[in-house]
Amino acid sequence: MQIYGYVRVSTADQNTERQLIKMQALGIAEERIYIDRQSGKDFNRLRYQALRVQLEAGDILYLDSLDRLGRDYDGIIHEWRHITRIIAADIVVLDNEELFDSRKFRTMGDIGKLLEDQLLSTLAYVAEQERKKNRQRQAEGIAAAKGRGVYKGRPKRYNEKHAGINHTIDLFLKRQQNGYTIKKICEITKIGRSSLYRELQEREPIGRR
Structure with a gap:
């Protein structure tokens, strides 16, 4: 266990x-x-x-x-x-x-x-309703900010796709010695190989790994 x-x-x-x-x-x-x-x-x-x-x-x-x-x-x-x-x-x-x-x-x-x-x-129903309320409040806040001309959007480095890829890399580097391969990580996370390779190259050229 x-x-x-x-x-x-x-x-x-x-x-x-x-x-x-x-x-x-x-x-x-x-x-x-x-x-x-x-x-x-x-x-x-x-x-x-x-x-x-x-x-x-x-x-x-x-x-x-x-x-x-x-x-x-x-x-x-x-x-x-x-x-x-x-x-x-x-x-x-x-x-x-x-x-x-x-x-x-x-x-x-x-x-x-x-x-x-x-x-x-x-309780799952309550959790979902709370999510919908949060989304509505966020949309109202963005609309108000746009109306005041102060809305700039979320910085690219914090969007969910970028965060997901970075965490994929962290998992790959941590688990590599235990038999995890790029193919396996891509299968688990559904993130494309090209995205993973591109981010890996930025951290450390793959040819030197």
């Missing part, structure tokens, strides 16, 4: 320290804490997908809160069920551990599955 932690913030410049402190307090090894700096609107995230393929039956995955897993109603339910029922790993949500600890539901058999589904559906 292995213990993992998943940490997510919505943008590359947000601070992960609060979540990391919680994971470290649980004694989770640094290499088993997976961090994404991307929106929770879907699950096509570099580190989450890398974590997903590492999980095995009996493992435990810790989240700070349910919305760190994601903010899409259907996606949250699908991922939770896949991890807990297909992979047979467990999920513990730290800010609501009394309710969201799949180990407790597992011991209750079929009635546990029913209760888990009902609770998960309710």
